[in-house]
Amino acid sequence: MPSIGVFVLLVLSMAFWGINFPLAQLVVGDLPPLEAAAGRFVIAALVMLAVALARGLSVPLLRHARSLGLIGVLGMAGFNLLFFIAMQRTSPVNGALIMGTNPLVTAILAALVLGERPSSRQLLALPVAMTGVAAVVLGGGGGATLSSGDALMLAANLVWAGYNVAVRRYMPAGDAFANTTVMMVWSALALGTAALISGGAFALPGPAAGASLLMVALAGTVLAYLFYNVGIASLGAGRAALFMNLVPVWAMAGSVAFGTIPSGLQLLGGAVVIGSVCFAMMPARRPLVA
Secondary structure (H helix, E strand, O other): OHHHHHHHHHHHHHHHHHHHHHHHHHHHHOOOOOHHHHHHHHHHHHHHHHHHHOOOOOOOOOOOOHHHHHHHHHHHHHHHHHHHHHHHHOHHHHHHHHOOOOOHHHHHHHHHHHHOOOOHHHHHHHHHHHHHHHHHHHHHHHHHOOOOHHHHHHHHHHHHHHHHHHHHHOOOOOOOOOOOHHHHHHHHHHHHHHHHHOOOOOOOOOHHHHHOOOOOHHHHHHHHHHHHHHHHHOOOHHHHHHHHHHHEEEHHHHHHOOOOOOOOOHHHEEEEHHHHHHHHHOOOOOOOOO
């Protein structure tokens, strides 16, 4: 029987991921998206390296450079660059609810790439969830057209689903924390190098944006991952993934705290998205055995 502490850590990890959305919007108010993404991963990678070394873990920076570097650069770095650009152009509520469909998008992509058979619940829930996303986008004031920010968040959603599929296929054997640390290091190197050679003027964030960037890097990246791993170890990946439905809820709460009130259509669309993903991810009942 999992302790109450495990559930608390899972709820905290979802809160940290959810609050990333309004915090990221503050960060890109002062920093270009590439610099913001690089800053996030440089900070997170240094902390992850320190934690891994303190735990006595071997961090194979070069041994699996091809697989871990490729997964990290395309998945972590690519996703986060799209994420920060999108947060310049859309609302935190829209971004979080679009990303809320990721478990379903991952399941469909895994079926296409890995041959994994999606459940009937997932196939039924996907169009319902996307209808909820459409309501969220319309409710955000985008009219009948898709805004560039929402389009970029949809692209980020697909990239993150691709990352999840790539992890299943190409992740080498070894400690999951050490492997993730390697991916973060390669992502930080890729984003940092890109930021340096981009030719853009280097800018320091103001106090609010700087504090937000630290929060995104430390809480929304390092602590969220550590806490989520505890949940997976205790509950299993399937049950822990159910808590992902809290991310849009926390994003909405964070947006309200920062003064952005979701519209009625956004709230309705969010309920449809969260409900459909819950329906798809809930484990099937086992038949009773006499």
